[in-house]
Amino acid sequence: MTRYYLSLGSNEEPERHLASALAELRAYFGDVVASAAWRFPAVGFDGPAFVNLAAGIDTELDPEALNDWLHALEDRHGRRRDVPRYSDRTLDVDIVLCGERVLSGRGNLKIPRDELKYAFVLKPLAQIAPEAVHPVAGVRLADLWREHADYARDYDIVTLST
Template sequence: MSTAWLSLGSNLAPADNLARAAHALREQFGDVVFSPVYRTPAVGFQGPDFLNAAAVITTDLSPVELNNWLHALEDRFGRDRSGPRFSSRPLDIDIVFYDDLVLEGPGNLRLPRPELQFAFVLKPLCDVAPGHRVPGDGRTLAELWSAHPDRKAPPAPESLDLG
């Protein structure tokens, strides 16, 4: 079994979609550890705020199989990939880490996920795994967060509990 750290986000009916996504993840992977949920502004476009969280799962799926499963879940939620990359979405789930793999491709699969640089990905992951070392970098998530420019004004926590 492998461990995967996921980033979840939604800005279209976000509370409902994140709760439903959490349910789907638990159905597929059993015990799932969820971070608190945070409200963050859209990045790269003008749009409604996102609700973001992180999840840690164990899986026997390969990184490619897991990525495909997550894309199929996003599609079930109405994700439209025909528009601009940065746009509103009912559900976005990315694999940020998969064990200690460093991987480029196929397709959009990148491990570690480059969006780790953004507070909306880093802060929730730091909440669930502060001691996790970033493959290829060696720093822990806590070290990355302590050096992050947004640490003095972190994302706003929401009352939504995915746990």
């Protein structure tokens, strides 16, 4: 079994889509470690705020197979792929970390994800995996978050109905 860390986000009915996505992750993978959900400003475009959280799962799937499963999960939630990359989302789920693994694959599969530099990915991951080490930077997530420009900023916590 391999531990994967995922980033989940939505700015279209986020409470519904994120709660449902977590339920599907639990139904398929069993125990899921999930962070709190926070409201973050949209990045890369003007739009409604996103709600983001992180999840840790254990699976025997390889990264490509897991990425395919996650794309199908997004599709079940109405994810549109015919719109600009930076746009509103019903559900966005990305593999952010997979142990010490570093890879670039087909499509959007890149581990670690470049988005780890943003608060909306780093803050939730640092909550559930503070001791995890960024495989390129060689720094613990807790330390990366403490050094982040937005570390002292308050973000609203969002309650998801599960």
